[in-house]
Amino acid sequence: MSKALKIVLAANLIVLAILTFVYPHLMVGPGKLIPGHSRLETDCFACHAPFFGTTTERCMICHKPEEIGRLTTLGQPIQKPLISTPFHQKLLNQDCLACHSDHAGVKRFRIAGRFKHALLPADARKECQSCHKSPKDSLHEQITGNCGQCHTEERWVPATFDHDKYFVLDRDHNVKCATCHVRNDYSRYTCYGCHEHSPEEIRRKHIEEGIRDFKNCVECHRSADENDIRMPGRGREAESGQGRERDGD
């Protein structure tokens, strides 16, 4: 390599190095900051600790947890808070980066609206509706609370609940949730919520068959199909091919 070329190369690299120090946000910054942080655009170390990245401690220099949702970082009262329920003050520990990020190029890799529910106190984690609105569909309109039975704290979808695993909702059982789950308590159910099944009638039928333990209906009946009755330890009646008579033996 000629000496002249070496000089040209060195000069170019020196210019690039100078540009990096003068315009770090353009040369090495991974995209624009959010508008609220725009005045920090060229002051990388306002948020970044060398070799450790952004730290909660640096966030809290401007964003004091006790003031979040109440006062701006300049101490002015907030007229219209972005969040309906202030919760930052109650977090189990302050970990800003668990939910927040900045720089357009970094935010692209993060799930929008990422929120670490584990930072909330246990009782607040059950109060989903204090922050989330229930969807306006026929299913959710009937339900209040107990969101965690179907949805995880990580994602709204996929919802993990599959009703068919417990009981198939065929056309005869296409009823309001509260018919079986009284007071929308999905940890319990009753089959006596409609006129078809009365305790007396069910008792009589089962005693006739010699069945004395019939409190937990779905233990044997996973659907309305009379050929799909599963006796604990005896498999499906339909599979055994012996029908209902077998129970009476």
Add this chain to the structure above:
Amino acid sequence: MTTPGTASLWRNHILPFTLLVALLGVATVIGDYLLHRLDLVWVGRYLGIPGTVLIIGSLTYSLRKRKVIASGNVKSWLSMHEIGTWLGSLMVLLHAGVHFNAILPWLATVAMGVNVISGMVGKMLLGRSREHVQGQREQYQLRGLSKTEVEQAVFWESVTFDAMTKWRKVHIPIFIVFAALALGHIVSILLFWGWR
């Protein structure tokens, strides 16, 4: 106007070379698409590390060639250099994605691209082209053409060949530029990144 000899050089040598360069581009686009489709974009972010390791590892060929490393077959080291830099470049290109954020890493990516192409010119085309031009010369001489007529017949091929001999003048300096810019990018990541 192209002579039959030039067309042959294009078809036999430059076209396969172009295809291999294009393959790098196509593999990058497909890889990037798959990472997005499979919701594995975060994998692309970390591909920069193995890509860099592969490129650095493939530099052992240069050390062997300059006798800094004494052992090993130079030809094997060269194959490793070619495969390592091609794969490493693919990983770095996937790592870069099609996201235009900071200038420095993109300058490093462009320098890497020029480096890869100049390296391919040097090692893929030069040897074959030399043989090709020499073969053409001998063929024309056998047909009884004079020296001047032979040189006229292979004029465009010679010009193309001469242009390709300049590859080394690009390859080494652009590698230094690439290394310096990539180092700047890596240092900035270590300085600012939170690793979470």
